[in-house]
Amino acid sequence: MSTHISAAPGQIAPHVLMPGDPLRARWIAHTFLEDVECYSEVRGMLGFTGTWRGERVSVQGSGMGQPSMAIYLNELLREYGVRSVVRVGSCGALTEKVAVRDLVLASGACTDSSMNRIRFEGLDYAPVADFGLLRGAHDAALARGLGDRTHVGLIVSSDSFYSPRPDLTARLVDYGVLAVEMEASALYTLAAEHQAKALTVCTVSDHVITGEETTTQEREQTFGDMVEIALEAMLA
Numbered sequence: 756m757s758t759h760i761s762a763a764p765g766q767i768a769p770h771v772l773m774p775g776d777p778l779r780a781r782w783i784a785h786t787f788l789e790d791v792e793c794y795s796e797v798r799g800m801l802g803f804t805g806t807w808r809g810e811r812v813s814v815q816g817s818g819m820g821q822p823s824m825a826i827y828l829n830e831l832l833r834e835y836g837v838r839s840v841v842r843v844g845s846c847g848a849l850t851e852k853v854a855v856r857d858l859v860l861a862s863g864a865c866t867d868s869s870m871n872r873i874r875f876e877g878l879d880y881a882p883v884a885d886f887g888l889l890r891g892a893h894d895a896a897l898a899r900g901l902g903d904r905t906h907v908g909l910i911v912s913s914d915s916f917y918s919p920r921p922d923l924t925a926r927l928v929d930y931g932v933l934a935v936e937m938e939a940s941a942l943y944t945l946a947a948e949h950q951a952k953a954l955t956v957c958t959v960s961d962h963v964i965t966g967e968e969t970t971t972q973e974r975e976q977t978f979g980d981m982v983e984i985a986l987e988a989m990l991a
Protein backbone atom coordinates (compact mmCIF):
# COMPACT_ATOMS: atom_id res chain seq x y z
CA MET A 756 0.00 0.00 0.00
CA SER A 757 1.31 3.44 -0.91
CA THR A 758 -0.16 6.76 0.18
CA HIS A 759 -2.67 6.99 -2.67
CA ILE A 760 -2.82 3.42 -4.04
CA SER A 761 -4.02 0.50 -1.92
CA ALA A 762 -2.42 -2.34 -3.94
CA ALA A 763 -0.38 -4.99 -2.13
CA PRO A 764 3.21 -5.61 -3.34
CA GLY A 765 3.10 -7.52 -6.64
CA GLN A 766 -0.52 -6.60 -7.41
CA ILE A 767 0.48 -4.00 -10.04
CA ALA A 768 2.07 -5.22 -13.30
CA PRO A 769 5.36 -3.72 -14.60
CA HIS A 770 3.41 -2.33 -17.60
CA VAL A 771 0.66 0.22 -16.95
CA LEU A 772 -1.89 2.11 -19.05
CA MET A 773 -2.82 5.48 -17.52
CA PRO A 774 -5.99 7.29 -18.59
CA GLY A 775 -6.81 10.52 -16.76
CA ASP A 776 -10.38 9.36 -16.15
CA PRO A 777 -10.75 6.54 -13.58
CA LEU A 778 -13.99 5.45 -15.25
CA ARG A 779 -12.10 5.09 -18.54
CA ALA A 780 -9.65 2.91 -16.57
CA ARG A 781 -12.57 0.69 -15.50
CA TRP A 782 -13.92 0.51 -19.08
CA ILE A 783 -10.46 -0.37 -20.45
CA ALA A 784 -9.90 -3.10 -17.86
CA HIS A 785 -13.29 -4.74 -18.40
CA THR A 786 -13.29 -4.34 -22.20
CA PHE A 787 -9.74 -5.32 -23.16
CA LEU A 788 -8.32 -7.43 -20.30
CA GLU A 789 -9.05 -10.88 -18.88
CA ASP A 790 -8.93 -12.05 -15.25
CA VAL A 791 -9.38 -8.46 -14.05
CA GLU A 792 -9.02 -7.46 -10.38
CA CYS A 793 -9.47 -3.97 -8.95
CA TYR A 794 -6.45 -3.26 -6.71
CA SER A 795 -7.30 0.28 -5.58
CA GLU A 796 -10.29 2.53 -5.08
CA VAL A 797 -8.55 5.17 -2.94
CA ARG A 798 -10.19 8.57 -3.64
CA GLY A 799 -12.09 6.91 -6.49
CA MET A 800 -8.89 6.81 -8.58
CA LEU A 801 -9.43 3.24 -9.77
CA GLY A 802 -6.63 0.79 -10.58
CA PHE A 803 -6.96 -2.66 -12.15
CA THR A 804 -4.69 -5.55 -13.12
CA GLY A 805 -5.54 -8.20 -15.70
CA THR A 806 -4.01 -10.00 -18.65
CA TRP A 807 -3.83 -9.13 -22.35
CA ARG A 808 -2.79 -11.95 -24.69
CA GLY A 809 -1.51 -13.75 -21.59
CA GLU A 810 0.66 -10.84 -20.33
CA ARG A 811 -0.07 -9.05 -17.06
CA VAL A 812 -0.91 -5.38 -17.44
CA SER A 813 -2.41 -2.76 -15.14
CA VAL A 814 -4.63 0.26 -15.77
CA GLN A 815 -4.36 3.15 -13.32
CA GLY A 816 -6.31 6.43 -13.45
CA SER A 817 -4.02 9.45 -13.17
CA GLY A 818 -6.58 12.17 -12.55
CA MET A 819 -6.38 15.51 -14.35
CA GLY A 820 -3.26 17.67 -14.49
CA GLN A 821 0.43 17.16 -13.82
CA PRO A 822 0.29 17.30 -9.99
CA SER A 823 -2.23 14.45 -9.92
CA MET A 824 -0.34 12.44 -12.58
CA ALA A 825 2.88 12.95 -10.59
CA ILE A 826 1.37 11.58 -7.39
CA TYR A 827 0.22 8.30 -8.96
CA LEU A 828 3.24 7.94 -11.21
CA ASN A 829 5.75 8.52 -8.39
CA GLU A 830 4.06 5.79 -6.36
CA LEU A 831 3.93 3.38 -9.33
CA LEU A 832 7.62 3.92 -10.12
CA ARG A 833 9.02 4.12 -6.59
CA GLU A 834 6.87 1.63 -4.71
CA TYR A 835 5.49 -0.84 -7.24
CA GLY A 836 8.43 -1.32 -9.64
CA VAL A 837 6.57 -0.15 -12.74
CA ARG A 838 8.82 -0.07 -15.83
CA SER A 839 6.66 1.21 -18.69
CA VAL A 840 3.65 3.51 -18.81
CA VAL A 841 1.47 4.53 -21.72
CA ARG A 842 -0.94 7.38 -21.08
CA VAL A 843 -4.19 6.82 -22.99
CA GLY A 844 -5.78 10.24 -22.89
CA SER A 845 -8.05 12.68 -24.61
CA CYS A 846 -6.73 15.90 -26.12
CA GLY A 847 -7.89 19.03 -27.91
CA ALA A 848 -6.73 19.57 -31.51
CA LEU A 849 -4.99 22.92 -32.01
CA THR A 850 -4.56 22.79 -35.80
CA GLU A 851 -6.76 21.99 -38.79
CA LYS A 852 -4.30 19.25 -39.74
CA VAL A 853 -5.82 17.18 -36.91
CA ALA A 854 -9.49 16.14 -36.71
CA VAL A 855 -11.77 14.99 -33.89
CA ARG A 856 -11.23 11.24 -33.19
CA ASP A 857 -7.78 11.31 -34.82
CA LEU A 858 -4.90 9.82 -32.82
CA VAL A 859 -1.91 11.84 -31.61
CA LEU A 860 1.29 10.02 -30.59
CA ALA A 861 3.18 12.58 -28.54
CA SER A 862 6.88 12.48 -29.43
CA GLY A 863 7.45 15.29 -26.92
CA ALA A 864 5.50 17.52 -24.56
CA CYS A 865 5.87 21.28 -24.11
CA THR A 866 4.33 22.74 -20.99
CA ASP A 867 3.25 25.94 -19.26
CA SER A 868 3.66 24.24 -15.87
CA SER A 869 6.26 25.39 -13.35
CA MET A 870 7.01 21.81 -12.27
CA ASN A 871 10.07 21.36 -14.47
CA ARG A 872 11.19 24.97 -14.01
CA ILE A 873 11.50 24.20 -10.30
CA ARG A 874 13.01 20.74 -10.89
CA PHE A 875 15.69 22.05 -13.29
CA GLU A 876 16.15 25.52 -11.74
CA GLY A 877 15.25 27.33 -14.98
CA LEU A 878 17.00 25.01 -17.44
CA ASP A 879 14.68 23.95 -20.29
CA TYR A 880 14.42 20.17 -20.13
CA ALA A 881 12.76 18.56 -23.19
CA PRO A 882 10.38 15.78 -22.06
CA VAL A 883 10.25 13.12 -24.80
CA ALA A 884 8.63 9.74 -25.40
CA ASP A 885 10.49 6.43 -25.38
CA PHE A 886 11.41 5.81 -29.00
CA GLY A 887 10.66 2.05 -28.90
CA LEU A 888 7.14 2.65 -27.56
CA LEU A 889 6.57 5.47 -30.05
CA ARG A 890 7.71 3.34 -32.98
CA GLY A 891 5.63 0.39 -31.74
CA ALA A 892 2.52 2.54 -31.42
CA HIS A 893 3.03 4.00 -34.88
CA ASP A 894 3.55 0.54 -36.38
CA ALA A 895 0.38 -0.67 -34.61
CA ALA A 896 -1.62 2.28 -35.96
CA LEU A 897 -0.40 1.62 -39.51
CA ALA A 898 -1.20 -2.10 -39.21
CA ARG A 899 -4.78 -1.18 -38.24
CA GLY A 900 -5.15 1.05 -41.32
CA LEU A 901 -5.17 4.19 -39.18
CA GLY A 902 -2.19 5.89 -40.85
CA ASP A 903 -4.28 8.75 -42.26
CA ARG A 904 -5.75 9.48 -38.85
CA THR A 905 -2.55 9.16 -36.79
CA HIS A 906 -0.24 12.11 -36.13
CA VAL A 907 3.20 11.97 -34.51
CA GLY A 908 4.51 15.19 -33.01
CA LEU A 909 4.57 17.68 -30.18
CA ILE A 910 1.75 18.35 -27.79
CA VAL A 911 1.45 20.85 -24.94
CA SER A 912 0.63 19.75 -21.40
CA SER A 913 -1.20 22.73 -19.95
CA ASP A 914 -2.08 23.44 -16.34
CA SER A 915 -5.22 25.21 -17.58
CA PHE A 916 -8.09 23.44 -19.31
CA TYR A 917 -9.70 26.87 -19.70
CA SER A 918 -6.67 28.75 -21.04
CA PRO A 919 -6.21 32.36 -19.87
CA ARG A 920 -3.72 32.93 -22.73
CA PRO A 921 -4.90 31.36 -26.02
CA ASP A 922 -2.48 33.71 -27.80
CA LEU A 923 0.44 31.81 -26.26
CA THR A 924 -1.06 28.46 -27.29
CA ALA A 925 -1.32 29.84 -30.85
CA ARG A 926 2.38 30.69 -30.74
CA LEU A 927 3.17 27.08 -29.89
CA VAL A 928 1.10 25.95 -32.89
CA ASP A 929 3.36 28.11 -35.08
CA TYR A 930 6.20 25.93 -33.82
CA GLY A 931 4.48 22.64 -34.71
CA VAL A 932 2.47 21.77 -31.59
CA LEU A 933 -0.55 19.66 -32.61
CA ALA A 934 -2.74 19.28 -29.55
CA VAL A 935 -3.29 20.16 -25.90
CA GLU A 936 -3.75 17.89 -22.89
CA MET A 937 -2.65 18.09 -19.26
CA GLU A 938 -0.28 15.29 -18.15
CA ALA A 939 2.34 14.11 -20.68
CA SER A 940 5.16 16.46 -19.66
CA ALA A 941 5.16 15.14 -16.08
CA LEU A 942 4.87 11.55 -17.33
CA TYR A 943 7.90 11.86 -19.61
CA THR A 944 10.00 13.70 -17.02
CA LEU A 945 9.33 11.31 -14.14
CA ALA A 946 9.80 8.24 -16.34
CA ALA A 947 13.21 9.60 -17.36
CA GLU A 948 14.12 10.21 -13.71
CA HIS A 949 13.38 6.55 -12.95
CA GLN A 950 14.85 5.08 -16.17
CA ALA A 951 11.37 3.85 -17.12
CA LYS A 952 9.69 3.97 -20.54
CA ALA A 953 6.78 6.27 -21.31
CA LEU A 954 4.52 7.29 -24.15
CA THR A 955 1.35 9.34 -24.52
CA VAL A 956 -1.29 8.23 -27.02
CA CYS A 957 -4.28 10.57 -27.21
CA THR A 958 -7.58 10.53 -29.05
CA VAL A 959 -8.78 13.97 -30.11
CA SER A 960 -11.92 14.62 -28.07
CA ASP A 961 -12.52 18.19 -29.20
CA HIS A 962 -11.28 20.79 -31.63
CA VAL A 963 -10.11 24.10 -30.28
CA ILE A 964 -10.51 25.81 -33.71
CA THR A 965 -13.80 24.36 -34.98
CA GLY A 966 -15.48 23.83 -31.59
CA GLU A 967 -16.48 20.27 -32.51
CA GLU A 968 -16.52 17.96 -29.49
CA THR A 969 -17.33 14.45 -28.30
CA THR A 970 -19.63 13.57 -25.41
CA THR A 971 -18.64 12.53 -21.89
CA GLN A 972 -19.80 8.99 -22.65
CA GLU A 973 -17.66 8.88 -25.81
CA ARG A 974 -14.57 10.11 -23.92
CA GLU A 975 -15.11 7.45 -21.27
CA GLN A 976 -16.05 4.44 -23.38
CA THR A 977 -15.28 4.70 -27.10
CA PHE A 978 -11.60 5.51 -27.56
CA GLY A 979 -10.69 1.85 -28.13
CA ASP A 980 -8.20 2.23 -31.00
CA MET A 981 -5.74 4.09 -28.77
CA VAL A 982 -6.03 1.41 -26.09
CA GLU A 983 -5.24 -1.44 -28.50
CA ILE A 984 -2.39 0.53 -30.04
CA ALA A 985 -0.98 1.25 -26.59
CA LEU A 986 -1.24 -2.42 -25.55
CA GLU A 987 0.47 -3.55 -28.76
CA ALA A 988 3.27 -0.97 -28.34
CA MET A 989 3.89 -1.98 -24.72
CA LEU A 990 3.40 -5.75 -24.84
CA ALA A 991 3.42 -7.19 -28.38
Ligand SMILES: O=P(O)(O)O[C@H]1O[C@H](CO)[C@@H](O)[C@H]1O
Nearest residue numbers: 774775776819844845936937
Ligand atom coordinates in the same frame (compact mmCIF):
# COMPACT_ATOMS: atom_id res chain seq x y z
O1 LIG B 1 -9.14 12.34 -20.87
P1 LIG B 1 -7.91 12.50 -20.01
O2 LIG B 1 -7.00 11.34 -20.08
O3 LIG B 1 -8.26 12.87 -18.57
O4 LIG B 1 -7.06 13.75 -20.61
C1 LIG B 1 -7.54 15.07 -20.83
O5 LIG B 1 -8.82 15.31 -20.29
C2 LIG B 1 -8.74 16.07 -19.06
C3 LIG B 1 -9.43 17.38 -19.26
O6 LIG B 1 -10.77 17.21 -19.61
C4 LIG B 1 -7.25 16.23 -18.77
O7 LIG B 1 -6.82 15.21 -17.91
C5 LIG B 1 -6.65 16.11 -20.15
O8 LIG B 1 -5.30 15.75 -20.21
Ligand SMILES: O=c1cc[nH]c(=O)[nH]1
Nearest residue numbers: 845846847935936937
Ligand atom coordinates in the same frame (compact mmCIF):
# COMPACT_ATOMS: atom_id res chain seq x y z
O1 LIG C 1 -6.68 19.20 -21.87
C1 LIG C 1 -7.52 19.07 -22.77
C2 LIG C 1 -8.08 17.81 -23.08
C3 LIG C 1 -9.00 17.71 -24.08
N1 LIG C 1 -9.36 18.81 -24.75
C4 LIG C 1 -8.82 20.02 -24.47
O2 LIG C 1 -9.17 21.01 -25.09
N2 LIG C 1 -7.91 20.12 -23.49
